Amino acid sequence: MKSIAVYCGSSAGTDPRFAQQAALVGETFARRGITLVFGGGKVGLMGVVADAVMQGGGRAIGVIPAFLEQKEVAHLGLTTLEVVDNMHQRKLRMAELSEGFIALPGGFGTLEELFEVLTWGQLGLHRKPVGLLNVAGFYDGLLTLLDHMAHQGLLRPDHRHQLLVADDIETLLTHMHAWQPPSVEKWLTPPLT
Numbered sequence: 001m002k003s004i005a006v007y008c009g010s011s012a013g014t015d016p017r018f019a020q021q022a023a024l025v026g027e028t029f030a031r032r033g034i035t036l037v038f039g040g041g042k043v044g045l046m047g048v049v050a051d052a053v054m055q056g057g058g059r060a061i062g063v064i065p066a067f068l069e070q071k072e073v074a075h076l077g078l079t080t081l082e083v084v085d086n087m088h089q090r091k092l093r094m095a096e097l098s099e100g101f102i103a104l105p106g107g108f109g110t111l112e113e114l115f116e117v118l119t120w121g122q123l124g125l126h127r128k129p130v131g132l133l134n135v136a137g138f139y140d141g142l143l144t145l146l147d148h149m150a151h152q153g154l155l156r157p158d159h160r161h162q163l164l165v166a167d168d169i170e171t172l173l174t175h176m177h178a179w180q181p182p183s184v185e186k187w188l189t190p191p192l193t
Helices: 016-032 044-055 087-097 108-122 140-151 169-178
Strands: 003-007 035-038 060-065 080-084 101-103 130-133 163-166
Touching: 003 087, 003 108, 016 035, 016 044, 016 169, 035 044, 035 087, 044 060, 060 087, 080 087, 087 108, 101 108, 108 130, 130 169, 163 169
Parallel strands: 003 035, 003 101, 035 060, 060 080, 101 130, 130 163
Antiparallel strands: none
8 A cells, every 4th residue: 555544633632642653653654655645734643643754754645625724724744735625525535545544543523534434445435445543442432332233233244344453553554455355245135125
């Protein structure tokens, strides 16, 4: 993979390990020659990742909607900063530029972006790996919920395992490089027509 979209918080959170791991992700991308694709903000964990990539001599492409350019303080020290009209264009453009996706700790926006690319993969709209960096057990509750969804018959086990999980970036990248998309359809039962 030559480019990976990173979804993460526009704030740093309360646990210093979040920022430490975000910086390590950026350093790792720069060292491995992986282009960072992200939301284009200078603040929070996304700013930490981007700063680390740029300080390491790597490439970072930010994609930010015009209405967030001031709120998220657009990062002007990137390889490329694209300003788009809205959130839908932001997410589509990030997906177009990326060969894989990783979520770090974040809030509603991070989850929304993560679940959108998982759904797109489930529907066969892309065949790119999706990873979750579970820093300090941040996503343990979410992973329990996903297992519950599969157990309740609302999510195929193959699709549950479409989300690759690790607590360190090197292991996660190894899983992502080895990943093969599931060959099953999304639907668990035939349509009632």
